[in-house]
Amino acid sequence: MKFNNSPIGIFDSGLGGLTVFKEIRKILPFEDLIYFGDTARVPYGNKSKETIIKYSSEILGFLTDKGIKIAIVACNTSSSLALDYLRKISPVPVFGVIEPGAQKAVELSLNISGRKIIAVIGTSATVKSGAYSKTIKEKAGLLCGAKKAEAVNISNIDFNENLEIIEKSCPLFVPLVEEDFLNEEITKNVIKYYLASVIKEKPACLVLGCTHYPILKDFIEKEIGNSTEIIDSGVETARSVKNYLEEFGMLKSGTKYGNEIFFVSDDSERFKELGGKFLGRPIDNVYVVNFS
Amino acid sequence: MKFNNSPIGIFDSGLGGLTVFKEIRKILPFEDLIYFGDTARVPYGNKSKETIIKYSSEILGFLTDKGIKIAIVACNTSSSLALDYLRKISPVPVFGVIEPGAQKAVELSLNISGRKIIAVIGTSATVKSGAYSKTIKEKAGLLCGAKKAEAVNISNIDFNENLEIIEKSCPLFVPLVEEDFLNEEITKNVIKYYLASVIKEKPACLVLGCTHYPILKDFIEKEIGNSTEIIDSGVETARSVKNYLEEFGMLKSGTKYGNEIFFVSDDSERFKELGGKFLGRPIDNVYVVNFS
Numbered sequence: 001m002k003f004n005n006s007p008i009g010i011f012d013s014g015l016g017g018l019t020v021f022k023e024i025r026k027i028l029p030f031e032d033l034i035y036f037g038d039t040a041r042v043p044y045g046n047k048s049k050e051t052i053i054k055y056s057s058e059i060l061g062f063l064t065d066k067g068i069k070i071a072i073v074a075c076n077t078s079s080s081l082a083l084d085y086l087r088k089i090s091p092v093p094v095f096g097v098i099e100p101g102a103q104k105a106v107e108l109s110l111n112i113s114g115r116k117i118i119a120v121i122g123t124s125a126t127v128k129s130g131a132y133s134k135t136i137k138e139k140a141g142l143l144c145g146a147k148k149a150e151a152v153n154i155s156n157i158d159f160n161e162n163l164e165i166i167e168k169s170c171p172l173f174v175p176l177v178e179e180d181f182l183n184e185e186i187t188k189n190v191i192k193y194y195l196a197s198v199i200k201e202k203p204a205c206l207v208l209g210c211t212h213y214p215i216l217k218d219f220i221e222k223e224i225g226n227s228t229e230i231i232d233s234g235v236e237t238a239r240s241v242k243n244y245l246e247e248f249g250m251l252k253s254g255t256k257y258g259n260e261i262f263f264v265s266d267d268s269e270r271f272k273e274l275g276g277k278f279l280g281r282p283i284d285n286v287y288v289v290n291f292s
Numbered sequence: 293m294k295f296n297n298s299p300i301g302i303f304d305s306g307l308g309g310l311t312v313f314k315e316i317r318k319i320l321p322f323e324d325l326i327y328f329g330d331t332a333r334v335p336y337g338n339k340s341k342e343t344i345i346k347y348s349s350e351i352l353g354f355l356t357d358k359g360i361k362i363a364i365v366a367c368n369t370s371s372s373l374a375l376d377y378l379r380k381i382s383p384v385p386v387f388g389v390i391e392p393g394a395q396k397a398v399e400l401s402l403n404i405s406g407r408k409i410i411a412v413i414g415t416s417a418t419v420k421s422g423a424y425s426k427t428i429k430e431k432a433g434l435l436c437g438a439k440k441a442e443a444v445n446i447s448n449i450d451f452n453e454n455l456e457i458i459e460k461s462c463p464l465f466v467p468l469v470e471e472d473f474l475n476e477e478i479t480k481n482v483i484k485y486y487l488a489s490v491i492k493e494k495p496a497c498l499v500l501g502c503t504h505y506p507i508l509k510d511f512i513e514k515e516i517g518n519s520t521e522i523i524d525s526g527v528e529t530a531r532s533v534k535n536y537l538e539e540f541g542m543l544k545s546g547t548k549y550g551n552e553i554f555f556v557s558d559d560s561e562r563f564k565e566l567g568g569k570f571l572g573r574p575i576d577n578v579y580v581v582n583f584s
Contacts, residue, residue, distance in 0.1 A: 051559070266339050
């Protein structure tokens with residue numbers, strides 16, 4: 001059996017990617033993980049494609065210099081806007097958080113007859129990019145092709161004709177999470193405000209298209225009800241990374257719990273304090289890196 | 293009479309400084325104005341002092357290269373943390389937004405007998421810096437000294453003993469404004485949530501210690517009531533800049549309406565769209581500048 005003991009690199013514009021880090025750690029306990037949070041330039045959600053590509057490329061360069069075996073773009077905005085570019089320039093495989101979430105949404109919708117409604121919530125930049133709609137449609141085409149070949153009673157055309165994707169930006173969710181929800185009533189009201197139009201459509205599933213949103217999952221679940229399945233992109237990304245490492249003989253050997261190291265571009269105290277809440281345990285090993 | 297026809301430079305981390313720009317334009321209609329919004333790295337409010345000094349110095353350098361006669365730091369966070377440094381390195385006078393707001397608060401409090409409570413609201417970084425408390429105390433000392441010399445019946449010691457300053461951070465106000473308030477109920481609830489402890493103290497005045505907050509002024513006024521005077525740092529800064537230019541013979545000559553030019557470090561479309569709301573009229577002449 002082949003192994004690869006190099007670390008996995010994970011990055012985000014700030015803290016949000018820690019929800020992905022948490023899921024990676026959960027199902028890959030022996031891997032060494034390096035996290036980078038671009039806290040000096042956070043958030044990416046309201047910045048241009050060019051700027052996001054520039055920032056993401058700098059971070060990828062930093063991580064590949066550290067000898068990572070794969071990179072995970074644990075940021076939906078960067079995954080939407082910079083992934084294609086990063087894959088072109090990267091010496092190692094690069095994973096985004098959009099594809100795994102989109103894949104799961106399509107899989108869930110396959111079993112539904114009639115209208116299949118997939119809802120996606122994210123930052124303004126993610127929604128504006130249309131990356132989820134595009135990816136879901138691609139996956140739907142591919143998956144239905146495969147299913148058809150396996151003689152499942154659904155055709156590509158039927159599926160795509162009945163597929164509807166609703167994308168909704170919820171720009172206040174990130175500051176709400178970063179401010180520790182303020183209080184339950186305000187959080188509930190903001191969620192209600194954003195999701196009203198989504199809930200009305202009774203979607204089969206709702207993709208949490210921003211790495212901050214899993215922190216709000218319980219609140220969102222209460223609002224949207226049981227008939228809509230909530231898809232956490234972090235969970236799906238972790239699964240797909242694990243499958244890839246297994247398939248290509250790239251898992252770390254042994255059963256020693258993996259090392260963790262965190263880099264930020266600014267203000268490690270705040271990262272430690274808030275990041276601990278994201279990760280569900282205290283964060284140590286935080287180092288500040290200056291890019292300029 | 294002496295004149296100086298060079299432009300005035302105004303900068304902020306993003307859009308907020310446009311509320312200051314608006315006030316400057318209102319009382320100095322003939323001046324040429326250059327605005328810089330650091331939209332690629334906005335917000336500053338949750339970043340470290342070192343990072344804010346670095347960003348602010350870069351912008352000051354850009355503006356002085358354009359031949360400005362004075363610079364206005366139209367950002368409370370940068371005024372709190374970077375002003376001393378900027379004044380040391382700048383070839384032209386640098387004005388912040390803290391001193392004029394603090395000065396006005398002290399002037400208003402002079403006429404109050406007994407407890408004099410000044411409330412200040414701002415971003416986490418501004419409040420954490422304690423810049424308003426420090427500046428208000430300095431101004432109070434100076435002003436009372438002056439009043440005493442004029443035989444006004446109030447002593448420096450009495451005044452300072454009865455002076456209480458409440459600083460409260462309201463980090464959700466900025467995203468709320470940038471998201472166009474969402475809706476009235478949520479905005480009202482968030483303001484209520486933050487201001488509850490401030491209102492209880494019945495302050496004589498409330499300083500809007502963030503350039504975004506004037507956009508929320510009507511909502512805040514409704515919540516806090518008539519007995520608390522609201523101080524808009526932008527208005528006070530514009531007044532103090534005008535006085536300075538008059539005193540030192542630095543006003544622009546003639547009565548031709550001044551030119552305006554806007555620079556941003558990212559995404560001029562968003563700046564135009566939202567900035568127009570801040571300024572109360574459409575914005576043209578927006579150019580993107582890349583620092584790196």
